[in-house]
Amino acid sequence: MTAMRKYLYIAVFFSGMASLAVEFSASRLLGNYFGSSNLVWASIIGLILIYLTLGYFLGGAWADRSPRFVTLYKILAWAGFAIALVPLASRPLLRLAANAFDQLQLGVLFGSFSVVMVLFIIPVTLMGTASPFAIRLAIKDTEGAGKISGRIYAISTLGSFLGTFLPVLVLIPILGTYRTFIVISMGLIAIALLGLILAQGFKKSLLYCLIPVAVILLGVFGIPGMDKTSPGLVYEKDSAYNYIQVLDQDGYMLLRLNEGQGIHSIYKAGQYNFNGPWERVLAAPYFNQAPYATANVKNIAIVGLAAGTTAREASQVFPSAAIDGFEIDPEIVRVGREYFGMDLPNLNVIIQDGRYGLAHSNKQYDIISVDAYRPPYIPWQMTTVEFFQMVKEHLTPSGVMVINAGIAPNDRRLADSLYATIRQVFPTLYISDVAGSFNTIIYATAQPTNVSGLMGNYQTLAADPATPSFLLDILAETYAGLQPAPSGGTLFTDDKAPVEQITNSMVLKFLFSGQVENLE
Numbered sequence: 184m185t186a187m188r189k190y191l192y193i194a195v196f197f198s199g200m201a202s203l204a205v206e207f208s209a210s211r212l213l214g215n216y217f218g219s220s221n222l223v224w225a226s227i228i229g230l231i232l233i234y235l236t237l238g239y240f241l242g243g244a245w246a247d248r249s250p251r252f253v254t255l256y257k258i259l260a261w262a263g264f265a266i267a268l269v270p271l272a273s274r275p276l277l278r279l280a281a282n283a284f285d286q287l288q289l290g291v292l293f294g295s296f297s298v299v300m301v302l303f304i305i306p307v308t309l310m311g312t313a314s315p316f317a318i319r320l321a322i323k324d325t326e327g328a329g330k331i332s333g334r335i336y337a338i339s340t341l342g343s344f345l346g347t348f349l350p351v352l353v354l355i356p357i358l359g360t361y362r363t364f365i366v367i368s369m370g371l372i373a374i375a376l377l378g379l380i381l382a383q384g385f386k387k388s389l390l391y392c393l394i395p396v397a398v399i400l401l402g403v404f405g406i407p408g409m410d411k412t413s414p415g416l417v418y419e420k421d422s423a424y425n426y427i428q429v430l431d432q433d434g435y436m437l438l439r440l441n442e443g444q445g446i447h448s449i450y451k452a453g454q455y456n457f458n459g460p461w462e463r464v465l466a467a468p469y470f471n472q473a474p475y476a477t478a479n480v481k482n483i484a485i486v487g488l489a490a491g492t493t494a495r496e497a498s499q500v501f502p503s504a505a506i507d508g509f510e511i512d513p514e515i516v517r518v519g520r521e522y523f524g525m526d527l528p529n530l531n532v533i534i535q536d537g538r539y540g541l542a543h544s545n546k547q548y549d550i551i552s553v554d555a556y557r558p559p560y561i562p563w564q565m566t567t568v569e570f571f572q573m574v575k576e577h578l579t580p581s582g583v584m585v586i587n588a589g590i591a592p593n594d595r596r597l598a599d600s601l602y603a604t605i606r607q608v609f610p611t612l613y614i615s616d617v618a619g620s621f622n623t624i625i626y627a628t629a630q631p632t633n634v635s636g637l638m639g640n641y642q643t644l645a646a647d648p649a650t651p652s653f654l655l656d657i658l659a660e661t662y663a664g665l666q667p668a669p670s671g672g673t674l675f676t677d678d679k680a681p682v683e684q685i686t687n688s689m690v691l692k693f694l695f696s697g698q699v700e701n702l703e
Contacts, residue, residue, distance in 0.1 A: 187252055190381060191317050192338050197374045198259060198313035199342030200349070204367045205266060205310075206231045208350045209303060211360045211421065212273065230300050231307055238311015245312060246319035255316045256378035260391050262309035263372035267398040269302050270361040310371075314339050351423060356514075359421045365402040369395060418522065422514035429522050436522050438490045438515070448490030450523040455499050456653040458660070460587045460622045461492040463615065464552040465500050465654060466661040467583035470613060470632050473639025479581070480504045484548045486537035486565070487555030490519030494530050497550075500654050506530045507544065509537040509555075538564050538573075547579045553586040561588065563682040566601060566675045571608040571627070578629045584609070586625045590616070591689045595669065598623045600685060603672030615664035623666070637662055 210227050245254070314335055321331045354363040372395050379388040415437075418429040428439040438448035449457045456462050468480055480501040485493055488508030497506060506529055510516055513534050519525035533540050537555045551574055553565055564570060565586075574584050586605070588598045598614065602625060606612055609627035613634065616623045641658045644650040673681065 187381060188321055190378060191252070191255075191321060192335070194256070194259065194374050194378055195313055195317045195335055196338045196342040197371060198262075198310050199339035200346035201263070201266070201342075201367050201371045202235065202307065202310045203343040203346030204350050204354075205269075205303070205306060205346075205364070207347055208355070208360060208363050208367065209269075211350070211355055211426070212270070212364075213300075226300065231303065234304050234307035235311040237304075238308040238313075239315055241308065242312025242315035243319070246316040250319050252320060252382040253379060255313065255320065256375045256382060257391070258309050258312055258316070259375035260372055260379070260394055262306050263368045263370075263375060264394050264398065265306035265309065266371065267365055267368035267401050269306065270364045271401055272302050274361070355421045356423045360426070362402055365398060368398050372398065418518065420514060420518075422512050424512040425515065427512075427514060427518060429518060438518065438523065440515075448492040448519065448523055450490065450492065450495070452524065455496045455651070456656055457492070458618070459620065460554065460617050460624060462496050462653070462657045463587075463617065463624045463661055464493050464550065464554075464585045465496060465657050466615075466637070467550045467552075467585045467626055468581070469640035469644075469658060470583060470611075470626055470628055470634070470636050471581050471630075471640075472632065472636045474643040475581075475636070475640050477501060477644075478503060480549045482546055482548045482579075483507070483550045483552070484541060484544070484546075484577070485509065485552045485554070486541055487553065488519075488532065489515060489554075490523035491525035491527070491530065492523070493552060493554070494527055495524060498527050498529055499651060502529075504529065504549070507533055507546065507548075509533050509535055509540045511536050538562075538570060541577060542573050544577060547577055547582070549579050549582050551578060551582065551584045553584065556587070556589075560686055561597070561682060563675070563680040564677070566604065566682050567677045567680050568604055568607050568675065569677045571605050575608050575627075575629060580630055582629045584627045584629075586627075588623050588625060589621050589686070589689075590623050591621060591692070594689050594692060595623070596672070596685050596689060597682070598625065599669040599672035600675060600682075601625055601672075602669050604675045607674070612668070614666045614669070615661045616666055618660070618664060624661070624664075634665065 206227065209231070210224065213223060213227060245258075317335050318332050321335065322328050350363050350367070354366055358366060376388060376391055376395070379391055415430040415432045416428060417431050418427075420427050425440045430437040430439065434451055436448075436450040437446050439445070440447055446459070449459065449461070451457075464485075469475055477500065481504055483497055483501065483504050483506045485497075485506065485508045488494060488510035491508065494506050494508055497504065506527070508530055510532065511534065516525075516532055516534060537553070541551070553574070555565060556562060571584070578584065584605075586601065588601050590598050602612060602614060605625060605627050609629065610631045611628045611633075613626040614623055615626070637658065641655065641662070644658070645655055673685065675682065
């Protein structure tokens with residue numbers, strides 16, 4: 184019996200590990216289709232906690248009725264099997280959700296999310312029974328009850344600690360999200376089967392040996408093919424940071440991440456103006472007093488390199504400039520080199536968090552582009568007074584910062600707040616909308632400037648036959664999109680930056696405005 188109690192602690196450890204591993208895998212499974220906003224995270228964490236709470240109640244009552252090791256290990260075996268069923272059952276629903284997200288069909292979208300979250304109720308609730316069940320089995324007298332209870336919860340928590348890292352850092356990048364569930368399932372089933380064999384012998388446990396066989400078959404035959412059915416999909420992969428898609432649509436290569444709302448990079452050989460936010464970075468230095476020589480741009484930093492669209496365009500306009508591209512996801516860099524022509528000799532790729540990397544750079548730049556957000560969410564740490572102070576310190580005296588921000592119809596609160604925050608640091612700001620999109624670009628010059636600089640530089644460049652024609656188009660589009668200086672807005676600091684609160688409000692207001700279902 185002593186050996187059984189020792190093995191009980193092993194089972195509790197792996198149950199705790201599996202519960203957190205499932206939670207983090209669920210965040211990736213759902214994030215690939217619904218995004219990774221705090222609304223999605225709150226829904227996942229909240230419902231998982233409710234399921235665990237239900238498991239605690241059931242586990243305590245169940246253990247009192249059947250205080251047997253065999254009962255616990257059977258519960259864990261079925262919990263493991265239910266984990267394996269989640270990706271198989273959710274895949275058609277998530278593909279439906281992906282199409283609904285592309286078309287912004289709210290009813291289908293919310294319905295799919297709700298149904299998929301319900302799929303987790305069985306495995307998570309069953310895993311929640313483990314700790315109270317183990318306590319009931321381990322305690323033989325009240326004298327050591329507190330010590331044993333504390334030990335079991337500590338061991339379970341240590342397992343949970345490992346479960347937070349295992350899927351994100353190891354399993355998902357290597358196997359993908361779906362087969363990560365299979366591995367978690369197999370691990371828990373293996374622990375449960377060994378416990379059953381120790382408790383009742385191999386012959387009585389033989390029937391349960393069919394469970395891992397079924398899970399293996401699910402892993403091999405149950406989840407083949409692409410995760411999504413997006414038109415033109417040529418590549419997909421789960422990295423440690425993102426679900427990555429590459430699409431070929433009418434000869435244009437598109438990079439989409441996670442839920443797929445927003446194109447992060449675009450490529451077509453020989454084309455450098457895609458009428459998006461990427462090329463608006465090229466207008467930045469021309470807000471300086473005219474004439475501003477293109478050769479003055481020696482160093483450029485791109486925070487949020489993605490697959491290198493802005494870097495390719497900048498290399499055409501500023502061929503002598505050295506470009507530092509900060510990108511946290513090495514898999515996106517690999518995709519950029521393979522599919523998006525990101526083989527520029529003047530591009531230095533720095534695989535690092537953008538704020539940290541820029542803060543530790545010993546360079547000063549003529550242009551710093553900040554475009555590291557997942558539409559419509561911009562990382563809060565790149566929106567604060569302290570961040571913009573650091574950016575300004577890395578600009579040359581005539582340097583310009585460019586930041587891409589999201590707007591919604593009749594709702595510019597995020598852009599207004601960014602403008603108000605940047606104004607605390609930079610002397611002159613301009614804001615220019617990108618026509619036909621939910622993007623607006625904020626330019627901040629390190630020295631006082633005037634909009635006449637943009638007009639004067641356009642005229643100077645237009646008179647030079649060596650000027651790329653697409654650069655003139657970009658300057659004209661930037662000028663045409665200029666907006667009046669906004670008033671009001673929330674000041675963002677490292678201590679308080681309610682960026683997602685504002686963005687969530689904007690998104691919900693837009694979704695329930697009645698305009699969504701009519702978008703094509």
